[in-house]
Amino acid sequence: MDIRTRTTGINFINNKTTTINIWAPQAEKIEVQCGKFTISLNKDDFGNWTGFTDLIKAGDLYWVIIDGHKRIPDPASLGQPEGVHGPSSAIDLHYEWTDDSWQNPSLRDYIFYELHTGTYTADGNFQGIINQLDYLVELGITAIEIMPVAAFPGERNWGYDGVFPYAVQWSYGGAAGLQQLVDKCHQKGLAVVLDVVYNHLGPEGNYLTEFGPYFTDKYKTPWGAAVNYDDRYSDGVRKFVIENVLMWFRDFHVDALRLDAVHAIKDFSAIHILQDIRRETxxxxxxxxxxxxxxxxxxxxxxxxxxxxxxxxxxxxxxxTDEFHHALRVSAGEPKTGYYSDFMGIEHLAKAYRDAYVYTGMYSSERARKFGRETTGHPGSQFIVFSQNHDQTGNRMLGSRSGTLYSYEMQKLLAGAVMLSPFLPMLFMGEEYGETNPFLYFVSHTDSELVENVRSGRKQEFAAMHLEGEAPDPQDPVTMQQSRLNWSLLKEKHHQVMLLFYQAIIALHKRHAQIHSDEKELTRCTALKELNCLLLERSTTGSSELIFCLMNFSVEIQQISIPVNIKLAGVIFNSAAQIWGGPGDLSAARQPEHQQISIQPESFIVYQANYV
Structure with missing residues (x-):
């Protein structure tokens, strides 16, 4: 495979010549129609239809004609300006980059900020994100993670219904808009992570089956037939996906890809598709x-x-790492329904701090079987944790955020629990100032039957979580409008304080080597079940110094006994301090002779300390 340049679809190799390569192994004839011109392609032994032309110019619209009568968009289209059912746009990916000096940080230095392009700002596009980059830098973020941008039906979608993996959603700003966003991020010192979906495609506008066996009936996924990674003709499918990975890295300068639901990728090849992706990367x-x-x-x-x-x-x-989230939420008082039913709260949260996974071979009641394996030998920088994300928010019937589910103090405790872990922290857009608008599930399909299926599917999902009432209509434009961040909240004092709190806890994470360390095996965590509290110890190899943290998930003041082998040196952060809008610092009420500390409800205290 040629990793130097994109070979699939239509590509410009100079100002005059365009190459065409369309994989359709079972077709008898493939042509490309552009304006008044029709270009016939030649087939090789592997089902690739290729050709060269000087008739297609950047910006031209074109169709692919299969066997003389099927006129459909290019499966490797780089742009769909008239929607997923319209013609494809020939796009030259050349861009005048200004990021030659950019160096992707070590993964252990990533502090993620997940956002959805359409709801992050009122603009609902890449330019809107660009306008907020200084804000993210001041917050302390080092990497933005963008939910999928592959072309989807209409203008309202989470992005997981994309049907043109190579085409950047036109309403967001298209390919050039995404390139500009990445370039601007690198200028500001921000890495860019892009969410991609290789386990399924959306139902509307999915024309891949017209070109070849992109899917197989050998396996089933929650979204229907599985992508064909190991059945007949799968070589062409694998190439299609691997080239997509390389395109984002090479032509868009994206720093990392987040691969959606890889457990739904079915591949029993001797070399798994993920291994192939890693090799080519x-x-x-x-x-x-x-x-x-x-x-x-x-x-x-x-x-x-x-x-x-x-x-x-x-x-x-x-x-x-979803299990850290689940254990954290149950510790904070989340009802144990649906997939939360498997989690014991504070005890499981302590285990997640130590092992990343909660279930490492134990019996899972929700799954009705033993589940999981230990992560020994894997550093904390291989696990990303969060107190909320698009799934865990949007999978609630009303899309409720932490800003409406929890008290002000508990929101700060959730943030501290994430930022003090040995793992990579991720924020979900708006949580840093306590956003109260929901993040709902929304679509803009044109097929009425499909719309009804989406509605009924959501109802079934919420039934599993034992929720009552009617979910907002995903098809209604108002549903997306309600999901936009309300930046005007930052005019209110307590939201301003929350933002300052997040800036401070992120700075603490960066500043202290013990907190920033990804030495998971040196993390010690003790659950005080009766008190619903945690004792967290963070240390580094070869040093007796440590960061000692108390977390009180209860609604009462607690007296915590400090282990006899730990000598406290001083408080470096207290979420209950009045500066953070809290009820006040009780840590001065320490009783040294009994090694006890008083801690406010729903709060955490961070100490510098030493082992003795």
Whole structure:
């Protein structure tokens, strides 16, 4: 595979010549129609239809004609200006980059900020994000994570219904808009993570089956037939996906990809598609000298996904860790319904701090089987944790955020629990100032039957969570409008204080080596079940110094006994301090002779300390 340039679809190799490459192994004839011109292509032994022309110019609209009568968009289209059912746009990906000096930070230095382009600002596009970059830098963020931008039906969608993996959503600003955003991020010192979906495609506008066996009936996924990674003709499908990965890295300078729900990728090939993706990514890194990361979303608690290729692992650099979130939420008072029913709160949160996964081979009642494997040997920088994200917010019937679910003090405690962990922290847009607008599920399909299926599917999902009432209509434009961030909240004092609190806890994370460390094996965490409190110890190799943290998830003042082998040196952060809008600092009420500390409800205290 040529990693130097994009080969699939229509590409410009100079000012005059355009190459065309369309994979359609079972077609008898493939043509490209552009204006008054029709260009016939030639087929090779692997089902690739290729040609050269000087008739297509950048910006031209074109169709692919299959067997003389099917006129449909290009599956490798780079732009769909008239929507997913309209013609494709021939786009020249050349861009005058200004980020030659940019170096992708070490993954352990990432502080993620997940955002949805359409709801992050009133503009609802890439320019809107650009306008907020200084704000994110001041907050302390080091990487923005953008929810999927592959072209989807209409203008309202989370992005997981994308049907043109190579085409950047036109209403967001298209390919050039995304390139400009990445360039501006690098100028500001921000890395860019892009969410991509290789386990399924959306239902509306999905024309891939017209071109070849992109899907297989061998397996089923929650979204229908699985992408064909190991059945007949799968070589062409794998190439299509791998080239997409390389395009984001090479042509858009994206720093990392977050691969959605890799547990739904079915592949029993001798070489798994994720391994192939990692190998080709490594080849690109070696050629360009630019580092890129692959981040998986997986709910299998299987460290093979983040193990190296030399260990026959699947080669992902890191993964999202939902179980930390679930244990944290139950500790904070989340009802134990649905997938929360498996979590014991404070005890499981302590285990998550130590092991990243909660279930590492124990019996899971919700799954009705033993589940998971230990993560020994994997550093904390391979796990991304959060107190909320698009899924955990949008999967609630009313899209409720922490800003409406929890008290002001508990919101700060949730943030502290994430930022003080040995893992990579991620924020969800707006949480840093206590956003109260919901983040609801929304779509803009044109097929009435599909719309009704989406509505009924949401109802079934909420039934599993034992929720009552009617969910907002995903198809109604108001649903998306309600999900936009309300930046005017920052005019209110307590939201301003929350933002300052987040800036301070992020700075604390960066400033202290023990907190910033990803030495997971040196993290010690003790659950005080009766008090609903945690004792967290963070240290580094070869040092007797540590960061000692008390977390009180209860609604009462608690007296906490300090381990006899720890000598406290002084408070460096207290979420209950009045400066953070809290009820006041009780840590001065320490009783040294009994090694006891008083801690306010729903708060945390961070100490510098030493082992003795």
């Amino acid at each position: 490594d080849r690109l890194i070696k050629q360009t000298g630019r580092m890129h990361y692959l981040i998986a979303e997986s709910d299998l608690n299987d460290p093979r996904y983040i193990s190296g290729l030399s260990e026959n692992g699947l080669g992902m650099h890191a993964q999202w």
